[in-house]
Amino acid sequence: MSKFITILEGLDRRWIFLAMAISVAGPILIIGITGKTLPETPTPAARAVYSEIEKLPVGTPVLIAFDFDPASGGELTPMATSLVHQCAARGLRMVFIALWPLGPQLIDETIRRVILADYPNLKEGIDYVNVGFQSGNEAVMKVMLTDFAKAFPITKNGTAVGDVVALKGIQRASDFPLLVEVCAGYPGAKEWIQYVISSSGGKIKMVTGCTGVQTPQLYPYYPVQLNGMLGAIKGAAEYESLVNSSLAPKDSSAAIPAKYLEAQRRMGPQLGAHLLMVGLIILGNIAFFAQRKSKVRATS
Amino acid sequence: MKPSKTWVIIVAVIVVLVGIRMSIGQGMARAYVERVDQSVDVKANATHVATTFKWTEWHPVQPKMYEAAQKADANQTRFAFSWANTIGLWLSAFFTLAIFSFLYRDNPGYRLAEAVIIGVSAAYWGVVGFWDTLVPKLFGALTPMLVHEKVLPSLPDPTMGQVVAMYFALALGIMLLMRLAPKGGWISLWPIAFIIGVTAGLKIVSHVESDLVAQTVATFQPLVNLKSADHVTQLWPTIWASLANILLVVGVLCCLTYFFFSVDHKGAVGRVARVGIMYLMITFGAAFGFTVMGRVALLAARVEFLFDDWLWLIDPAGKRIVEMATAVGSMLCWW
Numbered sequence: 001m002s003k004f005i006t007i008l009e010g011l012d013r014r015w016i017f018l019a020m021a022i023s024v025a026g027p028i029l030i031i032g033i034t035g036k037t038l039p040e041t042p043t044p045a046a047r048a049v050y051s052e053i054e055k056l057p058v059g060t061p062v063l064i065a066f067d068f069d070p071a072s073g074g075e076l077t078p079m080a081t082s083l084v085h086q087c088a089a090r091g092l093r094m095v096f097i098a099l100w101p102l103g104p105q106l107i108d109e110t111i112r113r114v115i116l117a118d119y120p121n122l123k124e125g126i127d128y129v130n131v132g133f134q135s136g137n138e139a140v141m142k143v144m145l146t147d148f149a150k151a152f153p154i155t156k157n158g159t160a161v162g163d164v165v166a167l168k169g170i171q172r173a174s175d176f177p178l179l180v181e182v183c184a185g186y187p188g189a190k191e192w193i194q195y196v197i198s199s200s201g202g203k204i205k206m207v208t209g210c211t212g213v214q215t216p217q218l219y220p221y222y223p224v225q226l227n228g229m230l231g232a233i234k235g236a237a238e239y240e241s242l243v244n245s246s247l248a249p250k251d252s253s254a255a256i257p258a259k260y261l262e263a264q265r266r267m268g269p270q271l272g273a274h275l276l277m278v279g280l281i282i283l284g285n286i287a288f289f290a291q292r293k294s295k296v297r298a299t300s
Numbered sequence: 301m302k303p304s305k306t307w308v309i310i311v312a313v314i315v316v317l318v319g320i321r322m323s324i325g326q327g328m329a330r331a332y333v334e335r336v337d338q339s340v341d342v343k344a345n346a347t348h349v350a351t352t353f354k355w356t357e358w359h360p361v362q363p364k365m366y367e368a369a370q371k372a373d374a375n376q377t378r379f380a381f382s383w384a385n386t387i388g389l390w391l392s393a394f395f396t397l398a399i400f401s402f403l404y405r406d407n408p409g410y411r412l413a414e415a416v417i418i419g420v421s422a423a424y425w426g427v428v429g430f431w432d433t434l435v436p437k438l439f440g441a442l443t444p445m446l447v448h449e450k451v452l453p454s455l456p457d458p459t460m461g462q463v464v465a466m467y468f469a470l471a472l473g474i475m476l477l478m479r480l481a482p483k484g485g486w487i488s489l490w491p492i493a494f495i496i497g498v499t500a501g502l503k504i505v506s507h508v509e510s511d512l513v514a515q516t517v518a519t520f521q522p523l524v525n526l527k528s529a530d531h532v533t534q535l536w537p538t539i540w541a542s543l544a545n546i547l548l549v550v551g552v553l554c555c556l557t558y559f560f561f562s563v564d565h566k567g568a569v570g571r572v573a574r575v576g577i578m579y580l581m582i583t584f585g586a587a588f589g590f591t592v593m594g595r596v597a598l599l600a601a602r603v604e605f606l607f608d609d610w611l612w613l614i615d616p617a618g619k620r621i622v623e624m625a626t627a628v629g630s631m632l633c634w635w
Contacts, residue, residue, distance in 0.1 A: 014307070017403045024596065025603050032607060032614025074601025075594055101428040135433045138502055153436070153456050160454040195502075198510035212594025216587040224518040225510065232590055233597035258617035265616060269600035270593060277592060 002294075008287040016280065023276040027268030037264035038271065039241075046238035049207040049228030050086065050246070056178060058091040061166070063176040065192070066110075068184035069102040072211055077106075078263035079209035079236035080182045082243045084110050085260060087180070088119045089247050093166050094128040095176070097152060099140060099187045104132045104156050113259055125159070129166040132156030137187040141195040144173040174203040181208040189218055193225050209236065233270060236263035307404065321611055326620065328612040329393065331385030332366040333358040335378055360385060362619040393610040396602050441466035519552050521545040551579045 031037060042050070056062065064083070068076045087094050096107040107130045115122050122128060131152045134140045143151040148170050149161045161167050169175065173196055183189050189208040197206050205227045210218055212232035222229045230239050240263045244256050258265075321328055336357045341350040358380075366379040398413035440447045441458040448455060458466070472491040479488035525545050527537035557569060558576030565573045607613045612620060 014404060018310070020599075021603075024599055025607070028600060028603050028607055029614060032604075032616050035616065072598070074598040101425070101432065133428075133432055135429075135437075138506075142502070149456075154452060154454050158452060158454050160456060162456075163454075194506040194510040198506065198514060212590035212592075212597070213587075215590045216583065220515060220518070225514055232593045234593060261616070265604075266597055266600045269603070270596055273596040273599075274592070 002290075005287055005290045008283060009291065019276055020273060023272035024269040027272045028265075031265050031268045037261055038267045040238050040264060040267070042238040042242045043235075045222060045229040045231065046235050046242060047228075048223065049083075049209075049230055049239055050242045052178060052205055052207050052228050053083075053086050053090060053092070053180070054246075056090065056092055059093055060178070061093040061095055061170060061176050062087055062178050062180060063173070064094055064096050064180045064182075066096065066098045066103040066107050066182055067100045067188050068106065068182060068211075069100055070106070072184035073106070074266070075211050075233050075236070076182050076184060076209060077110075078233070078240060078266070079230050080106070080110050081114055081259060081262065082236070082240045083180055083182065083209065084114045085118075085247070086243045088115050088122060088128075091127075095166060095170070096128065096130045098133045099137060100184075101133050101135075104130060108156075118257075126165045129164050130156045131161065131167075138191055138195050141173075141187070141191060145196060145199055146172055148172055148175070174200045176204060179204055179206040181206060182210075183208065183214065184211050185214065188214065189221075189226070190214075193221055197225055209239075233263055233266050237267045240264055318611070321613070326363075326612065329386065329389050329610045330363065331382045331389050332361050332363055333380055333382040333385060334361045334365070335380065358382065362617075364618070364620050367620075389609060393606060396606060400602075438466055438470060442470070519548065521548055523549065550575070555579050 053062075064087070066080065084094065096104075096111075098104050098107060111124075111128065111130065115128060132155060134152055136143075136151075140151050148167070152161055154160055155164060173179075179192060179196070181189050181192050183192075189206075189210055192206060192208075197204060206225070207228035207230075208218065208226060209230035210232075215229075215231035215235075218226065218229060219231075230236055240260065244260055248254075248256070336359055337354065338357055339352055339354040341352050360382070361379060366381070369376050369379045395413045395416065398409040401407055402410040435447060435451055436455060440452065440455050441462050444455070444457055472494060475487050476491040477488075478484050523542060523546050525538065525541035527534050527541050554572050554576035556576070558565075558573040558580070563569050604614075608615065608617075608619075
């Protein structure tokens, strides 16, 4: 036992990195080859996101903000894909905006992956529009509250917003009954709550998908100021399973496309990595208490 | 510090495995594109004859589409192998591995990747700042004719208020740059004071509204939360909902007590503050757990990229014709 404790005390941290790499890579290989994913039970926060979108009538305009960049894509792309998937299936009018400069490219990528691939009947400029990026962070949000066209005068393609059919009847942010925010930091969901949701007097509802780092900071806003929330990849996997089960084709033998299983696939490596973490914490504590005990013995 | 023999062996095994992967099956890490011819008719106005502009776009496609097209017609020109995208794929894999290599120790590969990230980010921000901020906002307001003619024909004409505001912003911007001048650096304090004043004004109102008032309201929860369905009170849902509210209210009061330093944390106050510390510790634990989850998700995404797009070991999206299980199986057999 004492030898084992000595090894633990002098363990090179690179062995831990290697163990982490194996615990993540192993499940990815297994899930990648077998195609099996872990089952998910949606929590109330994920169910709330789904029901807020589902209760909107067909053709309702929805403001979808992509406030993240590829650095957070591993966590947020799966939830962005599923959110657009549900909105497209529901027949909502999707107005995409970004307050992060790389947001418009990620919007285009999601449109290509979901709308153009699976909903070719939806027309750009009529059923959905990528309004693009606008610099100014909170200032843009404040301007949107009074005049949407002033905050976003032209779309990403250079069309004046007044000429876009998808934006017909949209004067200000409160004309959108729902704001769907996918965010990785500043400006993000917190700023939307502070500058838009609080000032709208309850006219706009908001659901968000955010990174793991942001999740504890945003939980206090749920469910009063934030109507639904997808926290990290776990929230994404729960919501993904919910959307997939509701949109599953009548013929249950048809496989769900891999792009709609991205979050659920990433829960395998999560399991491996978390088991390793728990094991390491237990081992660390054993080593700590053994060391303390031996010190007490030595002094007495 | 010299790398130990064990680590050299581990790296060598990985390199050999990648080499084997390159030589078996369909190989790995190749990108293909589809030729898409585009055209658009442009007319300056109704009386002008339309001019047709034509160009070719190359869209990324899955390898299986190229393979299928080649099988049907070996001389087809619609799909092609893309050197540019393939090099991009290899660079992406190289930089991913270079960044990971820091976990072993600092090395030139990591430093190169770091320098490239910083350089590319700085250049990208510069370009975005010019085209998305200066051109539409500043030049669009001060030289609208030029911007309409050369860059953004659909940009709405600025109002007099916007023009005046932009002259003001331009003056503040120039004053801010005075910080770089050898003399007159104090001039930059004025725009800094303006920025701080405006930001504080915006933030104070929103924080009081959304965080202080709204969060206080959200904390006032009934300690007994009756849950009923069809006019019948449900026992367990009521118990759980009431327990959640009690935990919330007790937690808020205990944490506030912990941060109340005007009274010594002794006796009853000390015990309440101790409960507050426990709540804080649980909060930090939850935050740590979520952070780990986030980082592991990012790691999984990169590893998935290496296995799927680069090594072609797995194929969850069915991008390639050859079953990846076969590729992995043949690799294991070789091993």
